[in-house]
Amino acid sequence: MAEQIASTCEQTRARLLEAAREVFSQCGFQGATVREICRRADANVAAVNYHFGSKDDLFSEALNFNQLKALQTENATADKCPEKRLRLFVHDFMLMLLDEKNASRQCRMMARELADPTPALDKIVTEAIAPLHEFLGRLVFEIVGDRAGETERRRCVYSLLGQCVFYRNSYPVLQRLTPELRYDRKEIEAIAGHIADFSLAALLAKK
Amino acid sequence: MAEQIASTCEQTRARLLEAAREVFSQCGFQGATVREICRRADANVAAVNYHFGSKDDLFSEALNFNQLKALQTENATADKCPEKRLRLFVHDFMLMLLDEKNASRQCRMMARELADPTPALDKIVTEAIAPLHEFLGRLVFEIVGDRAGETERRRCVYSLLGQCVFYRNSYPVLQRLTPELRYDRKEIEAIAGHIADFSLAALLAKK
DNA sequence: TTTACTTTCAAACAAGCGTTTGATATGTTG
DNA sequence: CAACATATCAAACGCTTGTTTGAAAGTAAA
Numbered sequence: 456m457a458e459q460i461a462s463t464c465e466q467t468r469a470r471l472l473e474a475a476r477e478v479f480s481q482c483g484f485q486g487a488t489v490r491e492i493c494r495r496a497d498a499n500v501a502a503v504n505y506h507f508g509s510k511d512d513l514f515s516e517a518l519n520f521n522q523l524k525a526l527q528t529e530n531a532t533a534d535k536c537p538e539k540r541l542r543l544f545v546h547d548f549m550l551m552l553l554d555e556k557n558a559s560r561q562c563r564m565m566a567r568e569l570a571d572p573t574p575a576l577d578k579i580v581t582e583a584i585a586p587l588h589e590f591l592g593r594l595v596f597e598i599v600g601d602r603a604g605e606t607e608r609r610r611c612v613y614s615l616l617g618q619c620v621f622y623r624n625s626y627p628v629l630q631r632l633t634p635e636l637r638y639d640r641k642e643i644e645a646i647a648g649h650i651a652d653f654s655l656a657a658l659l660a661k662k
Numbered sequence: 663m664a665e666q667i668a669s670t671c672e673q674t675r676a677r678l679l680e681a682a683r684e685v686f687s688q689c690g691f692q693g694a695t696v697r698e699i700c701r702r703a704d705a706n707v708a709a710v711n712y713h714f715g716s717k718d719d720l721f722s723e724a725l726n727f728n729q730l731k732a733l734q735t736e737n738a739t740a741d742k743c744p745e746k747r748l749r750l751f752v753h754d755f756m757l758m759l760l761d762e763k764n765a766s767r768q769c770r771m772m773a774r775e776l777a778d779p780t781p782a783l784d785k786i787v788t789e790a791i792a793p794l795h796e797f798l799g800r801l802v803f804e805i806v807g808d809r810a811g812e813t814e815r816r817r818c819v820y821s822l823l824g825q826c827v828f829y830r831n832s833y834p835v836l837q838r839l840t841p842e843l844r845y846d847r848k849e850i851e852a853i854a855g856h857i858a859d860f861s862l863a864a865l866l867a868k869k
Numbered sequence: 870t871t872t873a874c875t876t877t878c879a880a881a882c883a884a885g886c887g888t889t890t891g892a893t894a895t896g897t898t899g
Numbered sequence: 900c901a902a903c904a905t906a907t908c909a910a911a912c913g914c915t916t917g918t919t920t921g922a923a924a925g926t927a928a929a
Contacts (some may be wrong), residue, residue, distance in 0.1 A: 463906080464905080485692060489887060490887090499906095499907055500908090503887085505906075505907080569832045570774075570778060572834040577838070580839065585839060588839060607856065611860065618820070618821045621821075621827065622824075625776045627783060628775075632791070632792060632795060653817075653818065653864040656867035656868075670925095671875080695915085695917085697916085708919080712876075712877080
């Protein structure tokens with residue numbers, strides 16, 4: 456039946472995509488090898504090129520910003536004051552970034568991309584990062600108003616995001632500085648709380 | 663004369679080290695190739711292995727934390743209140759991180775290391791990053807006192823450093839978000855000013 | 870000059886990478 | 900059943916990587 460071959464073919468595709476997300480988020484684009492992805496997907500080395508064309512294209516297709524977008528629309532429609540929504544954002548965002556149990560590895564792939572750009576960087580910036588920055592820019596504006604100029608507000612967004620991604624991208628270093636560090640749910644929420652406190656204090660001082 | 667051969671040999675070594683710092687800081691450890699380093703040093707491909715043993719060892723020897731240490735001792739002996747010293751630190755640190763004209767590329771090699779660890783990570787953490795964190799921990803303590811516990815003070819250090827390294831490590835993204843972005847001296851000092859303002863407001867709110 | 874040692878060099882090596890190929894198996898269609 | 904299209908596979912290709920090699924060049928001491 457047509458559905459059956461299509462189905463087994465799609466199954467291979469799906470397994471490749473899942474394995475790709477796993478390996479890319481763990482090893483980065485360069486560090487990930489096609490062979491390792493295929494090994495985890497129980498597929499032949501040639502499978503990636505057959506189904507996706509190239510490693511670059513596989514990476515591009517493996518990217519998915521749904522969860523990040525959902526986080527934003529959810530946050531924007533939350534019936535809360537901007538301060539609480541910033542708190543909520545940091546909380547959800549840090550869970551996405553740090554929680555190993557989190558099914559979505561998209562954010563981690565993106566965070567890695569920040570440090571070590573791939574051919575897909577333009578797509579990522581346009582589709583995910585730029586909207587995220589705009590979203591945060593509006594949130595900051597709601598808090599500080601136009602007391603701070605556009606440049607200053609953008610730098611506030613950078614300050615916020617810089618704190619967030621630091622915990623992910625510098626994990627190998629932080630792990631060595633404080634060997635007992637583990638990103639369990641309690642720790643993540645404590646970190647998110649600190650970042651929100653720190654940033655809100657800085658933002659509210661501008662009012 | 664013994665001095666002459668020693669001298670020409672040392673010259674090759676020196677040229678290799680200089681080229682290595684250039685390429686490593688630009689491309690990272692993985693991205694840098696032995697061939698490119700030797701090309702810039704006007705040396706044979708075998709030179710790296712002859713003089714240093716391996717690419718790893720060359721990287722290790724190319725690291726040099728003098729400027730970072732100097733920044734700290736200079737800062738610690740400055741006759742200023744802790745708030746002003748934090749301001750001074752951020753200013754000097756950001757110049758080290760972002761100023762292309764800055765002769766020392768050490769800091770940029772280190773910042774890259776944060777995101778993409780190499781075999782030399784342990785050395786870097788022990789000799790440079792850990793002391794830097796201790797230094798900043800003391801500075802934060804001078805500002806907030808023991809009102810904030812040790813964990814909280816450490817997170818404040820992370821918040822500060824996270825903001826700083828963000829501008830370096832995320833440059834490819836920021837460049838795409840605001841194409842007119844250039845790290846000239848004026849821009850760097852404006853950024854440093856923002857980070858210091860932002861962080862001091864957050865820290866002083868804890869008092 | 871001869872001898873011994875150090876430094877440089879072109880060339881090759883071994884391993885890993887993404888990708889391609891041609892055969893084989895599998896399922897569909899006339 | 901025969902002819903065809905699709906999917907999988909082992910194997911190999913072409914390339915780049917860090918590293919090694921053995922000869923040549925250069926220098927210092929006898």
